[in-house]
Amino acid sequence: LAVGIIPEALPVIITIGLSRGAMKMSKDGVIVKKLAAIEDVGNMDVLCVDKTGTLTENKISLVEFFDLERRRNKEIIELASYCISVIEKGKKVFGNPIDVxxxxxxxxKEIKRDYEVIEEIPFDYERRRMSVVLKKKNELLLVCKGAPESVLSVCTKMKKSE
Known part of the structure; x- marks a missing residue:
């Protein structure tokens, strides 16, 4: 009698277990559309996806930066920080996701900003870049951000790390 009851109840028990797992996962922000997928994911070694924002936080974050010689050069990120357009309202920062x-x-990282902004040339679609003129001591520096072909077309020199 027990042998005959277990196979009939087994699908119900599995469904209840998967449902409880889906409920627990939903508390962590995971959306489960098919209960069978929970079991399939548990057996997976590699997951390949083609959509940005589905498995990510839908937010860009800067973790590390390198110069053209693959060195961590704090001056690069300092200069980049002058060539951004963001608005701070309290603890919120608004603007282009890369700028933010x-x-x-x-x-x-508490990176010091030692340059004085002399002039800002806002982004426009004809130039396809924005620029900032900076001053440190008696040195003037033009920093540009934009489409690579637009920025590289006006570059005459490349600064190497010291």
């Missing part, structure tokens, strides 16, 4: 990521990185 640079701004938050500079604040988080």
């Amino acid at each position: 990521a640079i701004h938050e990185f500079v604040k988080r």
Whole structure:
């Protein structure tokens, strides 16, 4: 009698277990559309996806930066921090996601900003870049951000790390 009852109840028990797992996962922000997928994911070694924002936080964050010689050069990120357009309202920062990521990185790492902003040339679609003229002691420096082909077309020199 017990042998005959177990196979009939087994699908119900599995469904209840998977449902409880789905409920627990939903508390962590995971959306489960098919209960059978929970079991399939448990057997997975590699997951390949093609959509940004589905498995990510839908937020850009800057973790590390390198110069053209693959060195961590704090001056690069300092200069980049002048060539951003963000608005701070309390603890919230608004703007282009890349600009916000640079701004938050500079604040988080407490990177000093030693340049004085002389002039800002805002982004426009004809130039396809924005520029900032900076001054440190008696040295003037033009920093540009924009489409690579637009920025590289006006570059005459590349600064190497010391």
